[in-house]
Amino acid sequence: MAPSFLLADRETHIYLTFSLTLKQESNMGSAPAKPEFLTVLAEKQVTHGQDIILSCQANTEDVTVSWEKDRQKLVCVEGKHKMDKTGKTCVLKISKAEDADEGNYTITLSNSSGSASCSAFVRILIKEWRTVEWSQGRMLNSLKTFKIGNEVEELRFLLYGPVGVGKSSIINTIRTIFEGRQFVNCLAAAGSTTSHTLCYEQFRFANEEGSFPFAFNDIMGAEKDSGVLTQDIVSALKGHMKEGYTFNPQIPLSESNHYYNKKPTLSDQMHCLVIVIPADRVSILDFMDKMKSVRGEASKMGIPQVVFMTRVDHACPLIRKNLQNVYKSKKIRENMHKCSNELGVPVNRVFPVLNYHEETHVNEDINCLMLDALTQITYWANDYVDQHTSHAQPICE
Ligand SMILES: Nc1nc2c(ncn2[C@@H]2O[C@H](COP(=O)(O)OP(=O)(O)OP(=O)(O)O)[C@@H](O)[C@H]2O)c(=O)[nH]1
Ligand SMILES: [Mg+2]
Structure with a gap:
């Protein structure tokens, strides 16, 4: 009110103004900065x-x-x-x-x-539970100079697994390792749902110093109700299937077929079955029954069976960052155990691997992981051949 304001002396007026300022400052204090x-x-x-x-x-x-x-x-x-x-x-x-x-x-x-x-x-x-030599020199050399202790000229590996899981890429990767440059000659179209590999083909590896003592057979992928027939896989294992045979998902290879080898020897048959399972889709249960029956046939013949778990980069981000984390990843260990349980293959025969798929240069970590697996399976295949050498003539049926 005017009278009271007018009554106020100069000092009071100053005091009021001052107290307003204080109030403003304390308001600023109670509205703190928005958190960032x-x-x-x-x-x-x-x-x-x-x-x-x-x-x-x-x-x-x-x-x-x-x-x-x-x-x-x-x-x-x-x-x-x-x-x-x-x-x-x-x-x-x-x-x-x-x-x-x-x-x-x-x-x-x-x-x-x-x-x-x-x-x-x-x-x-997890603590690294399996060790890998992350330097390729020694492993490469020992495979180059590996001597098969018996009468077969080469150890033969059959790749078997669902469509598009990296079977052909395994061959490209091994070839890249041994021949020192990238190969893409047996690669499927990315993301296809039917097998790109239609023909039974064998791949050997050589460099200027000579050839390596093993061959890999690439086959059509398995599908739940189609793809390569289990009978055909068994024929391939036993050495009845000749190179160049074109798979027919409806009719198995018959004895009358030109590509049927009636009297396979130890050299014609497979010495190790490599089951290929993608690490990011271990539970492809649809296929597990098919794979188990093929594995059963291999067991009857005493052929060693191993699992290559591909696409480890898709299964665990740790590995995408650094492949050397492969045996520190819980996810990979879990999936290896799952694979082992589903297929009945002991964990020490399950090998996580990474294939060349987007790299344009040779990568020693990729090489070492594959070489580690390859070294083991070479010894096992050779043991099998050693054991069967004495009855090398028709070993099947
Ligand atoms: N990220 C990743 N991709 C991979 C790996 N291995 C293979 N691939 C990719 O997966 C796709 C299929 O690979 P293939 O090697 O053709 O598979 P496949 O089992 O031979 O296929 P089919 O012959 O059709 O049954 C390709 O695009 C490859 O580049 C891997 O370890 N990691
Ligand atoms: Mg293929």
């Missing part, structure tokens, strides 16, 4: 037993912090989790990493002006 991250959480890969430290920096100290794991409020366990906030730095420490600690961690900063979140995935690596 100056630095965000980083993805972590830690081995069992290591401590995990997730940390980030907020733009203001005036925030409350909450943590979630896999979208559930993180339940702090005494001696396991420690949350800390010092100034603008927020830290979650997880002691002695174990499998259950793997997951997606989210931090949320909030205050009266809003909130902000960021997340990071924590992956727990």
